Amino acid sequence: MTAPILYCNRESGHSYKVALALRLMGVPYEQRPVDLNLPREQRSADFRAVSLFGEVPVYVDEDGLAVCQSNAILDYAARRYAKLDGRTPATRVRVREWLAWEANRLAMSFPHLRFSRRFTRADPVLEAWWAARMQSDFECLDRHLQGMPFLVGDAPTIADISCCGYLFWTGQADVDLAPWPAIIAWLERIRSLPGWSAPYDLLIASPPISAGTRT
Known part of the structure; x- marks a missing residue:
């Protein structure tokens, strides 16, 4: 197994909520920033290989399973790691x-x-x-x-x-x-939750979104 990977962008709240959930769950992972200024077909080959829709975030788990769409990732992580989920x-x-x-x-x-x-x-x-x-x-x-x-x-x-x-x-x-x-x-x-971090503190640097960009 390898360390999980989160493809993300620092200005994406959808990326942030996945990164925050993983942090609060205590799940270590690697962040890989995606340049949202680029057309989807020009984004990095490794990202395009795992991203069904060409959008961030994408989470690749320890077994290599890629999960797209932020709420689907949250649902998957809550089930996989048995944290931040309902009790019944x-x-x-x-x-x-x-x-x-x-x-x-x-x-x-x-x-x-x-x-x-x-x-x-x-x-x-x-x-x-x-x-x-x-x-x-x-x-x-x-x-x-x-x-x-x-x-x-x-x-x-x-x-x-x-x-x-x-x-x-x-x-x-x-x-x-x-x-x-x-x-x-x-x-x-x-x-106030232990481990909480603000978006720009939690997400690593990525190319700034340029005026005129439509992601």
């Missing part, structure tokens, strides 16, 4: 419900808004749609977290890691979390 079959179902919600809702709003405001500006109508959808998503998340320490029960799971992935970058999109105090408190609890 019922709670594990709840965890995966949040993974599906994040992929369909949160990942379709704030990350795009941040990318537009930080890297490549989108059409104002589209940016306004992302902002409105983000507000609805944040309201849903905040409402659920009121009176709850984590998304599923009293311990962190991959559901929390999935949903928090981009939210340490709200300032980059000029988004103030003040209207959502339960989210602010939840993010502080995540920051």
